[in-house]
Amino acid sequence: MKRWPLIIVLALTVLWAAYFSWFTIGRHAKTNSARFDLGNMEQVIWNTSQGRFFTMTDPYGTTQVSRLSFHADFFLLALVPFYAVIPRTETLLLLQVLAVVSGAVAVWLIAKKWFSSPWWGVGWVVVYLINPGLQWSVIFDLHAITFAVPLILWTLWAALNKRWILMVVLGLLVAITKEQSALLLIPFVVWLWKPHRQLALIWLAGILAWTAIILLVVLPLSQPQSVNHQEIYQTPFGSTAIEIIKSSVSHPLTFIKTGLAKQNLIYGWQLSAPYGLLNWASPWTLGAGPDYLINALSLKPAQHLIYSHYTSGLTPWLIIGAMASAVWIIKRWPRRLIIGGLGSWIIIWAGVSAWAFGPLPGAKHDHTKVVRWRNVYAASIMEWAKIIPPSARISVTNNVGSHFARREYLYSFPLGVEPAEYIVVLEDHATPVVATQAEVSAAINKLRTDQAWEILAQQNDLTVLKRRP
Numbered sequence: 321m322k323r324w325p326l327i328i329v330l331a332l333t334v335l336w337a338a339y340f341s342w343f344t345i346g347r348h349a350k351t352n353s354a355r356f357d358l359g360n361m362e363q364v365i366w367n368t369s370q371g372r373f374f375t376m377t378d379p380y381g382t383t384q385v386s387r388l389s390f391h392a393d394f395f396l397l398a399l400v401p402f403y404a405v406i407p408r409t410e411t412l413l414l415l416q417v418l419a420v421v422s423g424a425v426a427v428w429l430i431a432k433k434w435f436s437s438p439w440w441g442v443g444w445v446v447v448y449l450i451n452p453g454l455q456w457s458v459i460f461d462l463h464a465i466t467f468a469v470p471l472i473l474w475t476l477w478a479a480l481n482k483r484w485i486l487m488v489v490l491g492l493l494v495a496i497t498k499e500q501s502a503l504l505l506i507p508f509v510v511w512l513w514k515p516h517r518q519l520a521l522i523w524l525a526g527i528l529a530w531t532a533i534i535l536l537v538v539l540p541l542s543q544p545q546s547v548n549h550q551e552i553y554q555t556p557f558g559s560t561a562i563e564i565i566k567s568s569v570s571h572p573l574t575f576i577k578t579g580l581a582k583q584n585l586i587y588g589w590q591l592s593a594p595y596g597l598l599n600w601a602s603p604w605t606l607g608a609g610p611d612y613l614i615n616a617l618s619l620k621p622a623q624h625l626i627y628s629h630y631t632s633g634l635t636p637w638l639i640i641g642a643m644a645s646a647v648w649i650i651k652r653w654p655r656r657l658i659i660g661g662l663g664s665w666i667i668i669w670a671g672v673s674a675w676a677f678g679p680l681p682g683a684k685h686d687h688t689k690v691v692r693w694r695n696v697y698a699a700s701i702m703e704w705a706k707i708i709p710p711s712a713r714i715s716v717t718n719n720v721g722s723h724f725a726r727r728e729y730l731y732s733f734p735l736g737v738e739p740a741e742y743i744v745v746l747e748d749h750a751t752p753v754v755a756t757q758a759e760v761s762a763a764i765n766k767l768r769t770d771q772a773w774e775i776l777a778q779q780n781d782l783t784v785l786k787r788r789p
Contacts, residue, residue, distance in 0.1 A: 346690075348723075361461070395496045423474075444639070456679060465498045475490040502527045506524075556578060564617070611630075713731070774786045
């Protein structure tokens with residue numbers, strides 16, 4: 321009987337890992353992944369494995385740039401050794417799934433420290449695994465920041481067990497998942513302050529120094545390389561950290577009003593509902609503040625929704641906050657009826673939220689269609705990805721770009737036509753980022769009759785061209 325909670329936790333993690341491995345790999349195979357962002361990430365990792373450190377083709381242009389032109393997600397470099405052994409997109413997708421599911425084990429171990437019954441650990445693992453924001457972040461291609469979810473949870477576990485060296489190492493890994501990610505570690509400063517003030521001060525100094533160097537020095541120096549150098553922050557208050565800080569000080573009411581806009585309140589509700597709103601009663605939840613503020617102020621609609629990787633920096637602190645609130649309630653009202661009601665409250669909210677907001681089979685936003693979809697072009701696209709040599713320069717539409725990322729030069733069609741040696745366009749539903757659907761269609765129609773190009777394949781919406789010698 322004592323082993324059942326652990327057996328259930330292990331079974332849930334294996335089942336979750338198996339399902340999302342199948343889902344993410346199947347989604348990619350059916351060409352439902354894209355150059356933005358899986359292709360961008362893989363090209364950086366592939367180029368680095370080939371000796372071209374942290375470089376990629378500007379997805380908004382035709383020049384080779386540092387990944388720092390967009391984000392300081394150095395954690396991608398940690399994936400290079402694994403990718404070098406098995407240089408396939410599936411390697412990266414599996415690594416992300418396995419990393420995220422390891423967070424469930426961290427949740428289990430944290431719950432063992434905080435709660436007297438192991439069944440609370442089982443419950444919190446369920447809450448973690450069926451969290452819609454977490455699931456969408458795993459589904460939405462590959463991002464370094466998604467790895468911050470398990471890393472923060474493991475950092476807390478290390479801190480609770482006074483494994484200081486491991487805590488520092490894990491904290492460093494969190495800091496390099498994105499330019500602002502070091503700020504996600506601030507709650508540890510507060511937690512360490514009384515018992516280990518010296519360590520807390522060192523931790524705080526490291527956070528502030530790293531963040532200042534990245535935001536105020538490294539990124540500003542790198543951004544001019546890119547055509548779209550305002551990619552990092554798009555807000556009503558500016559596109560750089562300095563501009564946003566200045567505007568928030570000079571226009572505080574506008575700043576607050578933007579943060580409390582309707583879309584942000586809905587966003588906050590969707591984030592908190594899976595935890596029965598318990599996260600709001602804990603100071604640990606303030607750890608989600610930096611990323612929530614960035615999302616709330618953004619002009620990008622995707623950053624006000626839970627259906628992408630933008631929730632990753634928030635997820636670990638929301639569940640930690642909810643767990644801490646539950647501990648506080650149990651200590652003050654240790655009655656069986658209250659404890660049972662609290663557990664039911666949490667599980668019910670988690671389950672309803674998973675149905676209302678999540679992508680699981682049978683949910684309101686059931687997303688399994690992207691794996692079940694019989695894409696008639698999928699086999700051809702994967703075949704051409706093998707045929708076209710990695711040394712060739714290629715211009716592709718966003719919807720097939722992730723299949724051609726293992727190369728030095730990768731252009732976003734209709735950009736890069738001049739230097740490209742090959743062109744691959746899946747015209748219908750091209751999910752264009754740098755041009756409209758009409759511009760994509762006009763450009764490929766023109767090239768089909770251009771004598772400089774040889775048509776290698778023409779399968780309805782799929783066109784493959786090669787530049788004539």
